[in-house]
Amino acid sequence: MFKSVLVANRGEIACRVFRTARRMGLRTIAVHSEADADALHVREADEAVLIGPAPARESYLDGAKVLAAAKATGAEAIHPGYGFLSENADFAEAVMAAGLVWIGPPPASIRAMGLKDAAKKLMIEAGVPVTPGYQGEDQSVETLTAEAARIGYPVLIKAVAGGGGKGMKLVERPEDFASGLASAQREGESSFGDPRVLIESYITRPRHIEVQVFGDSHGTVVHLHERDCSLQRRHQKVIEEAPAPGMDAATRKAVTDAAVRAAKAVNYEGAGTIEFIADASDGLKADRIWFMEMNTRLQVEHPVTEAITGVDLVEWQLRVAAGEPIPLKQEDIPLNGWAMEARLYAEDPANGFLPSIGTLDHFRLPDDIRVDTGVDQGGEVSQFYDPMIAKLIVHADTREAAAEALAGACAEVEIWPVKTNAGFLVRCLEHPRFVSGDVDTGLIAAESERLTERLIPPALIAAGLADRFEEKRRAVSLGHEENTSPWAGWRGNSLGFRLNSAPSMRAVGAVDGERREVLLTDRQEGYASWYEAIVDGDVIKVAPGGVDADRLTSGVWVEDDLVSSFERPDVTVLFSRGDALEFRDWRSAGASASGPASDGALRAPMPGKIVATPAKPGDIVTKGQPLVVLEAMKMEHALVAPFDGVVETIGAAVGEQVVDGAVLATVNPEGKQ
Template identity: 45%
Template structure:
């Protein structure tokens, strides 16, 4: 085994590798960019080396700087994590040439499988079923358009190098092909440094099932069963689970054997993932499977496999890289219970899942135990930057069967709270209760077709609002008692926060902001007994008590419990199924209205880099026409004209870094 390992990555995967190395007594070395100087993986490692600027091209994609850091630190091996250089064959070669062990497959295997086009051709030659398409080297637009017409629509354009949903587009008619091709190539070039694409027929009702494989240098190769990742939005996985609900024992055996055969065919070593599309009929019965790609690295969703097999896949990677044989034979791999993973992101689902950034003012996640696991690279007080993926944490649960695991996930999500940038928690809570998930019928396009079914309710739940208000009333009274206790006259009647006034019953007003809307609540009473008025309706609250973050009371005679999270910036109430997040504000505060000229401006929705400016001053534009493209958090965002008009001024050029809400384009009035 190694004495020292350098982790050529960041975030939760770097923290994950560090924890396994620490358990095995291996010293760890982290690398970091300017933006990550105070990151958790830097704090957890035994040593850390600065390798460059904040942009990935200036740091985590600089193989020379990473290798130099490994030499200076005395590391015998480099773990690439996932993303960045993890599937870069040139980097793997350079690591080996430097006399350092690359913890992953050989560069020769990566070159065969690192290209989706090459992998597809190899599988086709080996007799593995593949989706009809085009994987040729001729990437001229005219040839690609001709091949697209031959394959037929709908079809998918996919970056030949890379993954994670980047550089992928569905095209439904020929007229839309060129614009999508240009965008896909540009996104692939920015994310992976190469813009080659492949085309393939778009399979209707597809299920995404992947097989985890491992192989060693002694000729052994096995699979660790499957993960299903069919819940996707724009090709980004949002829920992963094992075992798959769609596979029959026969189909599982066929796919496992195909994955192992693929690994053997290219002399594969270490961890890899064979990804397949499973095609189903209208009744959801599988009718066959097609090879998609092989990811020559550890996957983001590997904890799902670890939970059902009881194995540490990072430890397996380290041992195999050190020359040891696989710890188990195929028949020894167990599948125990059911595991599910979701990813908590700093993003705004109601704004098209726009990635967020900023300081994590509050981060409350469930405690890890035998049923719940948290993989995260941040803690409260850390900053989600614009330069990298906005994932905050992975939440993984495990139990004896799928229904129980889903119940565990719902409970775990209810305990999560993120303050600062917006998050996808409410989206995930609706996801894990949706019939398509509960019944196991979801396909990879379902979320995109029915996204409105997963969005939070626009209407505020009165019960949650009354619960949040009750908790605020109790907190105000407790704060008054605390102040009085610390004063020179602790029994003063002026220290009672019951709203009493001479000549009439006490009235207390509360004000909140909810998604920009101002809410006013009035209450009479004190000490846990209140009459709460909301929108002309009155709710009688009796016996209200707060203990350990739980509010219990009788509401109009019905006993109920709510989880309530209070701090000066927010009040969050949760009834076990839904949450209501409010911002307490002054009762007499008046919020400024909109500026009124939003139709004349195009603003940056978040900090980012301008990739393309398609229009100039004096150009005419139509409503919805693309004017600029910015890149933020590894995603391209298209900024469009808010109305028909003529451009008066363009305030950005390609390559500029812009702040959130910066005015990029002005239209003539």
């Protein structure tokens, strides 16, 4: 066994590899960009090397710099993690040529499975069933258009070098094919340096089933059962679980046997995943599951496999790379209980899932489950890298118990001011279709409004406004602030005054940008004091300044429950079921309280590059129609019309780099030209 390992990656996966490497007594070495100088993975390593500026192409994707860092630190092995250089056969060869151990499959295996079209041809030869489609060399628009018509709509366009949902577009109508093709080609070129695509028949009720495989240099290939990754948004996984719901023994044997055949066909070594698409219109059937692609690396969702098998897959990677055989025989690999993983992202579900960037001023994750993360409080979510914050993983005896535990874990997430999808994850995990196991890749799209809508109950409105009111009241009583509070207050502004009766006070504020008010009355019994709050006719007991000693949490007591809070002079944030709810002074929030793009201006949500402008000034557009396409954080993001109207301006050209907040387009409502 080698004595040191350099991880050619960042964030969560680097921290994950270091954890196992330290347990095995190996010296750990990190590489980092200028943007990651203070990142968690840098602090967790025994040694760290700066390899370049923030953009990945100038740092994490520069193989020569990674190899120079390995040489400078005396690293004996390189683990690529996932993403970046993990499936780059040229880099793997360069590592081996430098006399270092490559912790991954042979370069020939990477090449064989690296291009989706070539991999499918190889699988057909190996007797592995594949999805009907077109994988030809002719990439002309005319040929691709004709092949899509032959296959029949809807179709999926996929970048041949793609992965992680990048370069993948669903096209449901012939008239949308050209724009979908152009977008897939742009993402393929941008993310993988290869604009070529293939076309597949789109399964109307698809399930995403994948099998974890492992091979060694002694000719052994085993599987570690299947995972179900069907809960997806825009082809990116949201919740993963193992095993797959509804998978009977016969179907499991068919799909795992096919996965082992696929791995053997390329003489595979190390950790890999064979991905299949299943037609779930009549349950999982052995003859309705087809090969989709192989990922020649460790997967993001590997923890759920570890949970049901008790295997540390990173340890297996290290041992197999050192020439050792796979530690277990196929018949000795267990399948115990049920595991689920949620991907916690820095994104705003209420605003089209646009990524959110910034500093994690308040950061609290559940501490009673497995959490794999690459950030901590005070860390930064950068525009340059993937917006994943953490993976939350649970294991239980049954699927029902696992789903309930994971929903509870996501509900405990407290992050601000960076926006997250935690509340969205809770709603997904509690959705009746997910709970029953009736999952396919279209569930989120079909239930989008229900899953993304944040309904703020009156009790939380009362709690937040009462808390802000109490802060203002305390500031005045301490002489820190004059009694000019716009929280429409107290002392002379009392409402409903009666002799020998507590006065009522009106607190007005912005709740997530919307004007709300609450009527508050002081109440006291013995040493206990609280507010009686009236919101929308509901009477609610609230007591700001509460503390739960068991959880070391402060917040607002609402009836008998403590709602965790985070205070700043200009804002009170309540955390409820994964959502961060902002309560502000109404005057200061008034300018933006009418919601995003209320003036018809579409602003860049973050720095990025304009890759398309589907609309032009003078066009009549409908609500939701794409006007400008921005490339940022490794994905394309369409900025859409906020309402029906006429495009007044397009403020950026294709290829232009824009800054956060730049006005990219303006729309006038119809009749107001």
